[in-house]
Amino acid sequence: GAVVSQHPSWVICKSGTSVKIECRSLDFQATTMFWYRQFPKQSLMLMATSNEGSKATYEQGVEKDKFLINHASLTLSTLTVTSAHPEDSSFYICSARDPSGNEQFFGPGTRLTVL
Amino acid sequence: DAKTTQPTSMDCAEGRAANLPCNHSTISGNEYVYWYRQIHSQGPQYIIHGLKNNETNEMASLIITEDRKSSTLILPHATLRDTAVYYCIVRLPGNQFYFGTGTSLTVIP
Numbered sequence: 001g002a003v004v005s006q007h008p009s010w011v012i013c014k015s016g017t018s019v020k021i022e023c024r025s026l027d028f029q030a031t032t033m034f035w036y037r038q039f040p041k042q043s044l045m046l047m048a049t050s051n052e053g054s055k056a057t058y059e060q061g062v063e064k065d066k067f068l069i070n071h072a073s074l075t076l077s078t079l080t081v082t083s084a085h086p087e088d089s090s091f092y093i094c095s096a097r098d099p100s101g102n103e104q105f106f107g108p109g110t111r112l113t114v115l
Numbered sequence: 116d117a118k119t120t121q122p123t124s125m126d127c128a129e130g131r132a133a134n135l136p137c138n139h140s141t142i143s144g145n146e147y148v149y150w151y152r153q154i155h156s157q158g159p160q161y162i163i164h165g166l167k168n169n170e171t172n173e174m175a176s177l178i179i180t181e182d183r184k185s186s187t188l189i190l191p192h193a194t195l196r197d198t199a200v201y202y203c204i205v206r207l208p209g210n211q212f213y214f215g216t217g218t219s220l221t222v223i224p
Contacts, residue, residue: 004158032210043202044159044214093158097210104212106151106158 002028004096006107013084014115020080021110023094029074030096034104035067038091050077084114118142118205124219127197133190135218137203140184147206148179150188152199153217159202162188193222 003026013019023033031052036044048069049057056069068080077096081088091111095104120138127133139148147166151159163170163177165186170177176189190197202217 006158034211036214043216044153044212046211046213049209049211091156095158095212101210102147102164103161104210105161108158109156111156 002026002096002098002103002105004094004105004107006092006094006110008110009108010111010113012113012115015085016083018080018082019084019112020078021092021094021112023077023079023096023107025075025096025105028096028098030077030098031074032097033071033077034095034097035069035077035079036093036095038093038109044093047079081112084112086114088112089114118146118213119203119215121201121203121215121218123216124221126221126223127190127193129195129222129224130192133188133193133197133220133222135188135190135201135203135220136185137187138185139203139205142183142205144183145208148177148183148186149204149206149212150175150177150201151204152197152201154199162201164206193220195222195224198222 005024007022033050035047038044047062050069050071052071058064071077091109093109095106149164150162153159165177179186200217200219204212
């Protein structure tokens with residue numbers, strides 16, 4: 001299957017700083033990528049849909065000014081957590097929709113810890 | 116919101132078939148059923164998907180009822196490495212996935 005990578009795999013930052021997470025589709029072009037977060041012992045929660053060349057669509061309750069998404073190319077989407085606080089500590093996972101639209105391939109996730 | 120309900124947890128003996136049920140009674144005619152699994156602290160792994168017909172691949176079989184209101188994922192010969200959380204998902208027309216709580220499957224030696 002297709003491969004989706006995320007960078008970094010983990011990050012620790014101080015409260016108030018911003019953190020950027022990259023999501024790349026390595027062997028296919030993805031016009032649509034998705035961002036999720038997962039708190040311990042909970043399921044994945046969809047945060048936003050990222051479309052190449054246009055603004056992301058955010059799920060209800062997700063602050064677009066806090067979680068900035070940029071999908072500037074067909075293989076890269078970035079999520080920036082601005083002014084991170086301890087409650088933003090979570091496992092952030094991206095996925096990319098394959099060109100046929102039938103599958104979503106998930107990245108390995110990025111664990112964010114805000115001190 | 117997730118359109119699926121699954122049992123919270125299940126056990127299965129190693130080497131036996133694991134049958135994981137899922138209810139999706141509000142599924143629409145053009146919505147697919149997907150199954151993914153997640154091993155601790157990793158991204159979800161695709162298993163199988165289907166619309167109306169039963170499907171089989173090298174990992175599993177998917178049985179969808181005729182009215183499409185429920186489905187069952189079958190792992191024919193469970194191994195210890197199949198211990199994971201299994202998610203049944205109905206894919207919406209915009210391709211969004213809304214994950215439910217999933218089933219935590221434990222394969223017992």
